[in-house]
Every structure is written in C-alpha cells, then in structure tokens.
Amino acid sequence: MSRHSQNLRRFRPVKKSPCGQSHKVPAVVLVILLSGVLGVAHALDPQPVVKSSPNSMDTIMTSLLDVGTVGRAVTIPLSTPKATQDAAIDDMVTLGRSLALADSHSDTLGAAQASANSARWVARSTAGHYGPRLDVQIQGGHEHSTSSDETAKNNPIALPNHTRVDSTVVVRQPVIDIPALQAYRRDDKLAAAASDKRDQTQTDVFFETAQAFDQLLQFQLLIDLAQEHRERMQSLLGYMTRRAAGGGATHADRDRVYAMSLAADRDMVDARSQYERAQVAYVRLTRVRPSALLVSPIKTLLPDTPQEAIDQMLAVNPGLQGLRKQIEAADYDRASTRAGVLPKVAIEAGDYYQRNASGISGATRDKRVMLVMSMNVFSGGSDYSAARAQAEQINELKLKLDDTVAKARERLTVNYLALDSVRLQLSIAREENKANSQVAKAFDAQMASANRSLLDVLDTYQKLYQSRVSIVKLFVAERQATYQVLKDVGTFAALYDENANTTATP
Template identity: 20%
Template sequence: MRPSRVAGAAFAGLVLAAPVSADTLRDALLKAYETNPTITGQRANLRAVDENVPIARANGLPSVSATGGYTENVLVPNPSTSNTLSNPARLAQGTTQLSVPVFQGGAVRNAVRGAETRVEAGQAQLRGTEAQLFTSVVGAYMDVIRDEAIVGLNGQNVRVLEVNLNASRDRFQVGDLTRTDVAQSEARLAQARAQLQSAEAQLISSRENYIRFVGDAPTDLQPPPPLPNLPKSPADAVAEALRENPTLLAAGKQRDATRFDIDVARASRLPRLNVVVGGNYFNYLGALGAGTNIKPGQSGQSANVGLALTVPLFQGGRPAAQVRQAEALRSQAIENVTAAERQVIAQTRSAFAVYRSSQQVIASAETAVSANKLSLEGVRAENSVGTRTILDILNAEQELLNSQVTLVTARRDAYVAGFALLAAMGDAEARDLNLEGASLYDPTLNYKRVRNRFNDFGGDGEPDAVATSTAGTPAQDATVRRPLDPVLESGVDRSPALTTGASAPSRQ
C-alpha cells in the first residue's frame, strides 16, 4: 500500500468516529474539492487546453466550402445580340470546392503532438492545483483549531487574573498587600484583556479564511488524523518529490511541447500540396440572349480535379524569425524546469525542517507546560506563607500561558508542514486522500470526448457557476465552545483562601 493510500484510510477513519454535527478535515477537503473556485476554474482551463488537439488536427483534415452569388446588370450598353450574350442582365452562380491536404511539411503532425503534450502538462498542473488547495485547506483548518485554543487560553488567563485582582484588593484592605501589588495585578489584567482581544480578532480572521477555501463556516472542527509514513530524511523526501511532484512534471511536459513548436515553425518553409476538387453551376435566369432571336442555354455546370502545390520562395524572413522565436521559447521552458526543480527542492527541504523542528518544539513545550504548572502551584503555595510576591504569581501565570500558546502553535506548524511535505512529494491529491464522498474529477474523460471530434456545429452550452458563493455566510465571531485540551488545563488551584500573612516568616 502506498503511503498516500494509508493517508486516505486515516482520513476516512476519522470521519467515522466524529460526531454527526462536527466537521472533520476530510469533510473540509471534500467541500473544497467540489466547490472551490480555484480548482473548478483550473478544470475549465484544462478543458480549454483539451480543445487545442482537435484545433491542431483540423488543419490536416479535408475542408469543403461553397460560395454563391447573384448579379443584376442594371446598365447594359446597346442591347444588341453580342452584348446580350456577353453581358446578360442577370446571373446566378454557385461554386463548391473540396480541398484535401496531402503534404504540410509536418506542421500538422507536430502541432498535434505539441497540443497533446500540453494536455498532459495541464493534467499535471491540475494535480498541482489540487495539492496546493488541499495544503491551504489544511492550513486554514489548523489555524482555526490553534486560534480557538489560544482564545480559550487567553480567556482562562483573564478569568484567573480577575480572581487574582479581587483577591489582591481584599488583601490590600486587610493590610496584607501594598498598593503596588494591586497596581501590578491591575496592569497584568489589562494586558491580558488586550491579548484576548487580539486573539479573538485572529480567530475571526482564521474562520473567515476557512470560509474562503472551504465555502462553509467552521462548526466543531475535530482533531485531524495523523499523517502516516512521512520520509525519514530530507534526501528521501527530495528523491520522491523529483519523481512525483506535479508542478515539476507539468514544467517538464511544457518543455517537451516546445520541441514540436520548433518543427512547426520550420515546416512553414516547406512546400504544401493539396488535392482540390471543385464544381460550378451557373444560371442566367432567362437573361442570356434576351431581345434577340438567339436562345442559347440558360444554365450549366462544370467540375474540376487537380493538385495545388504551394512552394514558398521568399516570405520576408518570417519563417526564420518564427524558428528563432520557438527556439528561444524552448530555452525558456528548459530554464523553467530548472526553476521548478529548485523550488520543489527548497519547498521539500523547508517543509521537512519545519516538521522536524515543530516536533521538537512540541516535546519541549509539553515539558515546559508541565514544569510551569508545578512552578505556578509552588509559587502560589509560597505566596500563601509570604515568601513569594504577587508579581511572582503574575509572572508564573504568564509563563504558563506562553508555554501553552507555544505548544498549540507548534502542533499546528508540525501538521501543516507535514502535509505540505506530502504535497511536495506528490502524495496529497484527491486520489491519495480517499475523497470518495463524491465522484473524483477525471480530466481524461473530457479529453477523450473531444480529441477526435470534427463536427463544425456543436458546443457544451452556456456554462454555469460551479463554485459556491460565500456572500450568504454570516460574519464570524470569536465564540469558542470547544473545551480546552486537558493537556492545556493548568490543574492548579488559582483561587486560594485569603491570608493576612500574619504567620509569614517575614512577620515573625
């Protein structure tokens, strides 16, 4: 089983265990896959690229044309017999011609091959668009989870500092604390409230960004499934990315297509041969010989068969310029492949480094959270006997909050970097994630449908919007209904009984 298939199984398993009213990461990916305008627009663009194949092939197929006309001579000099025969008063005629290309210098063949190669490039680019979209969805999903946790932590901190402030004021009234202690509590509470406001604004922004990618507002986002079978080293990740990254594959196909463009440009210097079959019909509508005693035939037809050979002798330098232009564009395409390769390597290594670093940050942050909980508990206990100040408690509270925020941020960064790593390796597309809730879009079906069509009449009809509008979604707020992760709960009694400090060592 490929790692991507295991990832798909993990995503599928998560949705089975989640509550009915909750949103899972797989749900978000599926909604984006079906309704996001970025991917639906890219599909439409690929369908347009598909049509370049029958357009190129049409230049090598027979063509039939028909022309007709009617002429009325309103002024005829000297209506003599000779004039009426040479200048009849009216004439109706029609001509048909069949032209069959026999030799085009290879222009048609190479144009078709180039168009087919660009279709393959477009299909790879669609895969890349899927991976980029899914990476953005995962980032938006994890941003909401992170920011909900940060809002919850800051809200918890504000409530704790409010209790601290009330306790400080009560202790000040009984002479156990000074006015400085109360002022420190007031200042720290004001700062905490400002941090809460900033966190709430960031949460609203993340929720709106989620709507932008997914199309619906987030409700109860469930924890994401684990990312399985990530590479063990940057070298392994880069090797896989160079083989499977869709953006790099698309650049390679674009480069290959330019080889055919050069041959098409060179073909414009070669002779062209067509078989031509024509027919002609005329009718003088009784006007031939009018006013004379001569009554010749009033209609007739003719036919011709022949060869039409076009030999370019001088075209003002156009063919050479077109060849040089095609060669320069091929050079650009070659350089684009190198640029894409560099980008893929950098993205892969960066994602691997961020993932590994975030894993280490998570371990350190978990240790820091546990240590800060013990520290806060000890500082509060020591304060109750007068060996610690209110400022020590406030600092311990802030250090615990900082370590908790670091932990939830590192969790988000690790997951997003891990998914970005899978995307860079070509393992984060719809086919890899088991999004079987709806039929997956198969770009080859449209190509097979249109590639051999030669009917001049037809179309797919006026297109309708596929992506959904988000104008009707309500403005988001910063309400958090999700309980904090138990790991983030402090477990510290933050509202100890008041004490006058009479038994403190400093008072003995």
C-alpha cells in the same frame, strides 16, 4: 525581604490599632483568610478546566501535553464570530469536508478548470485541420463579356450582356501537412499543461484551505487558554485587591497583578481578533461557517529524506509537469514553423458547374479528382524570425523550470529542517510544561501553608500559560510544515482521501 513577603511567608495576621498597638486577629478572621488563600490556590490549579463534553479542548490539550499531537479524532467547539458573513452554518466540519467544499466553491479553481477546457477545445480545433474539408461556393449575377477584334470576327459573343451562374463543390483531404500535424501536437501538449495547471491550482486551494482550518483550530485553542488564564488573573487580582485594602499587601504588589491581568486581557483580545480573521478566510474558501471542527491526526506518510521528497516531486508535481509540457509544446511550435517550407499534399474531388460563362449560351459541368501539391517557397523571412522567437521562448521556459525546481528543492530542504526543529521544540515544550506544572503544584501547597510568596506563584503560572501557548503553536506549525511538504511533492490530494470519512472517536 519586604513586609508583604514576610507576611506571606510567616502568615502572621496582625492589625495595628490607631494608637500603634498590635492586637491578635480573632480565629474566625484567620479561617477566612486561609480560606481565601486556598480559594486562590484552587483557582490557579494548572489542570485544564473540565468541560461536559469529552471531545473538547481538554481532550486535545491533554493529548498535546502528553505526546505533542492528536492521537484520534477530536471535536473542537468554535466560538461564534462577531463578523456577519453570508455563509451557510455547518454543525461540524473535517479537514476532508473543508477541502471538498473549497473544491466545489473556489472561483480560482473554476477559472483554472475553464482554462483547461478551453485549451482542450483548441487542440480539437487544430486536429480538425487535418481532416476532410468540404467547400461549397455558389455565384450568380450579371456579366458583360467582350473579346478581341480578331476573336470577334471568327466567334462573336452571343450574349455580351447576360446572367451568369457558377457553383463549385470541393472536398479536400490533406495527405501530407507537417505544419498542421506539429500544430496539433503543440496544442495537445498545451491542453495537457493546462490540465496540470488546474491540478496545481487545486493543490494551492487545498493548501490554503488546510491552513485556514488549522488557523481556526489554533486560535480557538488560544482563546480557551487565554480565557482560562484571564479567569485566573482576575481571581488573583480580586484577592490581591482585598489584601491591599486590608493592609496585607502593598499597592505596588496589587498593581503588578493588575498589569498581568491586563496582559491576559490583551492576549484574549488578540486571540479573538486572529480567530475572527481566520473565520473570514475560511468562509471565503468554503462558503461555510462551522460551529465545530473535527480534528484528526495526519496519517499521510512523508518521504523519509529530503532527497526522496525531491525525487518524488520531480516525478509527480503537477506544476513541474505542466512546465515540461509547455517546453514540449514550444518545441512542436518551432517545428511547425520550420516545416512551413515543406510541400503540402492533398487530394481534391470537385464538381464545377457554369452557366452562360464568358457569354457562351448553355451550361458546362466538370467533375475531377486531383492530387494537389502546394509549397511556400519564400515568405519574406518571417518564418526565420518566428523560429528564432520560438527558440528564445523555449530557453525562457527551460530557465523558468530550472528556477522552479531549485526553489522547490530549497523549500523541501528547509521544511524538513523545520519539521525536525518543531518536533524537537515540541518535546522540549512538553517537558517544560511538566516542570512548570510540578512547580505550580508545589507552590500552591507552599502558598496555602504561607511558605511561598504569592507573586512567585503568579510568575510560575505566567510561565505555565506561555508554555502551553507554545505547545499549541508548535503543534499547528508541525501540521502546516507537513502541508507544505505534501504541496511541493504533489501529493496533497491524499489528505482529501484520508479525511473523507473521518468521524469522532469516543
């Protein structure tokens, strides 16, 4: 046992004189030393630092340490970031408000909405091809007319050089046009697929925003824990420095505490750095810099089993719905190409006016209603090649759908396993924290009575700090695994409705 350990355990305050003789320390000095030990023990109290507001880190940490989750809405004040960003300052944001802000300000979502609008207008344009069509044509200009010798003898041209005027007004209504009908069905499905893609983009934006929200929460809590741990280490370092200077501890012991104090400083710097990055990401998504977060429990129920989640995903996931509609659109496109050889039937009603036609003085007007049939008999094999290309496109989309479903199945299965693992780890971490807290309290009492090495207490509090950090990280990991399941299933928007009117509970 080292001299330092013996001194701490027995707490015999002796001082060597220059001549090597021992002298008893006055009682007042003993009282001062005991007060210093008790002061350090008080500084190392494992309970969270009490703050003025009931809705602070203490509230959420108490809930996390007791049950591993947030039982009610809690306000978490945020640190002021160093990075300056062009963003409005909001006193307090909820998850629902964060999603609403992202929905309003996301350029990615705006682009997806514009794409969906464009696809819908294309479908309406294609539908117009099956409606009535009015063509008006007016021609006027100089005409030179000649005739054969035989015709010239019997009916000579009266006006070989003259001005001719023609006008045509035709109304055409398709009656049977299979390619046009299939083309409209194709574009209508593509418009619906674009709408589903927009919904999937919204889900992706919501997911990213929820992650940024929880990153702010996680790193703010880690900052608070690191700050508390740093203050303990600084207090302990000051005590050990005084002990080493007075000969009651070795410089190696003091350096060990100093190294742990530096590690606490490093944890603080790392937590602040991560917090700054989370702030930048959150501002990019919402255009708002919050001063506080209102954190509430996730009440949206997940499917009980991975298979139920997969079944629900196949039914409602907008990304998968969009791929299926793209496949249907490709089928209609191929049907339109194949129908190109079928006859097209239309009704035409026209008014045809001619003046001085073919050198004959005067005007003629024809009015007629006709049933018109047209048919593309052969186009050089281009229709066949186009149909083959469209068949390959359909095969590509089907394989892409199968791959997407397989990956989503894998993600859901893995995330359910991750949720089970995180919840089990949270339970273990809470028990670990309780054990470390009890050990720390016992060591405090033993240290105050000079029956426990101060370095043992230091190691205990290091473990206590790490267990609390683990609880915070596991809490956020559970929330984010839940987000991933909701995203894959296709019901992430339920979080927006759930958190729309969240308020803090006193």
